[in-house]
Amino acid sequence: QSALTQPASVSGSPGQSITISCTGTSSDVGGYNSVSWYQQHPGKAPKLMIYEVSNRPSGVSNRFSGSKSGNTASLTISGLQAEDEADYYCSSYTGISTWVFGGGTKLTVL
């Protein structure tokens, strides 16, 4: 299974919105609504931010939203805050009943 494709880095100013893409194939992202997004701060364990494409776990800010079109999923963060600076990873269920991650995107808040 090949890793999902994410941009290596994105940036934005406080208050702005950014979107991180996650591209797979019809055998993973495009074939299932089991796409999730994780936030990871340096030295910390990842934190689940979005599951099933667009659902937020309890306690996650509504500034975080997810969507999917075809083989590409997206994470949008609105009203950027300094604390959002972190690495973000997408993950998808696959047709062989495994899970695969994206390569990760480093978000810089300018």
Next chain:
Amino acid sequence: QVQLQESGPGLVEPSETLSLSCTVSGGSISGYYWTWIRQPPGKGLEWIGHIYDTGTTKYNPSLKSRVTISLDTSKNQFSLKLSSVTTADTAVYYCTRHTVGQGSHYWGQGTLVTVSS
């Protein structure tokens, strides 16, 4: 509150077997996928595999020949064995509780395993 804690040697010699355990507290073993994920230093996340409460396992195809995940419900623990390790297996290893179809809501703090002689 659900908590997971990894334990095991921090240093493993090349060609040996890496063995880690994850102890689960604050919740039941039933109804979840118990998962191992790793992250080489400075790199991204890699899904290793999972075990369901029935004992059914699934592994990353790239690691399948070397990985075994097992579950001990009496101890509320699950374990990872990775055989014939090389320096490429040096990573922080995380154990997680994965809700079916969703994702890993709960993670251990991670444990660094270095493969070196």
